[in-house]
Amino acid sequence: MTALLEIEQLQVSFGSTAAVRGASLSVARGETHCLVGESGCGKSVTALSVMNLLAPNARRSAKRLAFEGQDLLGLSDSGMANLRGNAMAMIFQEPMTSLNPAYTVGSQMTEVLRRHKRASQRAATDRAADLLARVGITAPGLRLGQFPHQLSGGLRQRVMIAMALMCEPRLLIADEPTTALDVTVQAQILRLLSRLQRDLGLGMLLITHDLGIVARVAHRVSVMYAGEVVESAPTAELFANPRHPYTQGLLRCVPVPGRIKRDEPLGSIPGTVPRIAPGFAGCAFRERCAFADESCSSAIPRHRPSAAHDFLCRLPA
Ligand SMILES: Nc1ncnc2c1ncn2[C@@H]1O[C@H](COP(=O)(O)OP(=O)(O)OP(=O)(O)O)[C@@H](O)[C@H]1O
Ligand code: SF4
Ligand SMILES: [Mg+2]
Incomplete structure (x- = not known):
């Protein structure tokens, strides 16, 4: 079945900053795909790329960007305006x-x-x-x-x-949609979205810092770091068996998979997300990673420990 949204090898840069570097992800009908990662990792830029709403100084390219099989890269402004707010809608962070x-x-x-x-x-x-x-x-x-x-x-x-x-809409991109809301309203909105998802087959790309929300609503989770999707897996598998050291750091605060409280934030990792210039080679997490060695400065393989799970790291699958 054709995915609702397909993003393959998305690249976005602003001048000499590479904000998104080869990110790939897809959303199926009726699926909630959560995108997580620290501030500045490129989550909003990825979302805005799909809607073609990036700032004018952005340069966007991709191997493929498609909605219901329709190419979005070659779509005219009016074609895009017909889709936006209609078949695909976005809830903005601001x-x-x-x-x-x-x-x-x-x-x-x-x-x-x-x-x-x-x-x-x-x-x-x-x-x-x-x-x-x-x-x-x-x-x-x-x-x-x-x-x-x-x-x-x-x-x-x-x-x-x-x-x-x-x-x-058939696709909803929601960028931190419930952060300003109290937990009761948050729960109410998540229930509403789940109902719509069931009734209409709504696919959702949900950006959130709240692991409680991820655990409750996501079918799949992708973890972004410095513009790359460093790990992606079905939710239960990611919580039970995170493979990328960055994912492990983000989930460290979670004591027992499957028993995540509401408002449980992503774990904090010492250091900050680096600014990446075009042409950067190797793993962008190496300055903060306990497992880093000299091989982390050259090309990093993507491993697939199972058909639906992949991660980008020199460590073996
Ligand atoms: N209009 C712009 N001009 C220059 N740089 C930008 C612009 N918009 C985003 N960036 C840069 O792109 C990178 C990714 O930003 P993005 O907003 O996608 O982060 P994010 O993952 O959504 O973070 P947060 O969790 O804080 O919302 C950042 O380094 C940011 O400074
Ligand atoms: S590639 Fe190296 S630095 Fe990057 S996460 Fe894996 S071990 Fe750590
Ligand atoms: Mg953002």
């Missing part, structure tokens, strides 16, 4: 990225539906109010008439989640 301060919540939400689905104003307003209620917003009618600056950060984040769902 809510004000997708909310226009000059328009009310209601006009922004209904506009998406009217543009893509030719819905009547009445039907669009009803759907917007229904979705606001479903993401836990009380008095949705009142909120529809308000401007983004009149809402708290948590409310804005919920509005953005509702807006992303207006057109019943």
Whole structure:
């Protein structure tokens, strides 16, 4: 079956910074694929690359970037605009990225539906109010008439989640969608997304720092470090048998796989993510890795300990 989203060998650079370096991942229908890694690893840049919403100074290339088998690299701006917010939608890390301060919540939400689905104003307003209620917003009618600056950060984040769902997307890319929300609302939104996933076969690429969320909702996890996917595996396998030293460091705080609490953050590893210049060779984790030796400065093999599990390290599979 064709994957919903296929990313193969994605490269993104900003001037002399290589932000994404050959990252590959895919999302199937009905699958939640979580992308984790420390700040600055390239998670948001990967997500924005799919939507073709990178900053103008970005250079993007890939061996393949496709949605439902359709090539996104060669797609025209209007073709991309037809998909964006419609069949594939994104919840941004920063809510004000997708909310226009000059328009009310209601006009922004209904506009998406009217543009893509030719819905009547009445039907669009009803759907917007229904979705606001479903993401836990009380008095949705009142909120529809308000401007983004009149809402708290948590409310804005919920509005953005509702807006992303207006057109019943088949792929949802969610970049830290629930960080500003309290655990009750977070749980409510995750339940809503799971239901949509079941009912609509929604595929989701979910970026999060919260291992509790990963453990509860992810089918597969990919770990990014300095622009590369250093390990990818089905969730249970990754928690039980992390193979890359970086993944092991991130999961170190988790005492027993399968018993992860809510709000369990990624483990912290001494040192920081290096800035990588184009042409860099070897493993970018070597300055922080307890297993590093001189062979870590040359080409690193990707091992496949099982059909669905791979990691990038000189250590044997
Ligand atoms: N517009 C830009 N211009 C220059 N560099 C950028 C730009 N956007 C991102 N970068 C760089 O690309 C790298 C990856 O950034 P990205 O935002 O993808 O990180 P992230 O993994 O999403 O981190 P976080 O967890 O903090 O959101 C960083 O080094 C960042 O500084
Ligand atoms: S390649 Fe070397 S430095 Fe990189 S994670 Fe493996 S052992 Fe550590
Ligand atoms: Mg980010």
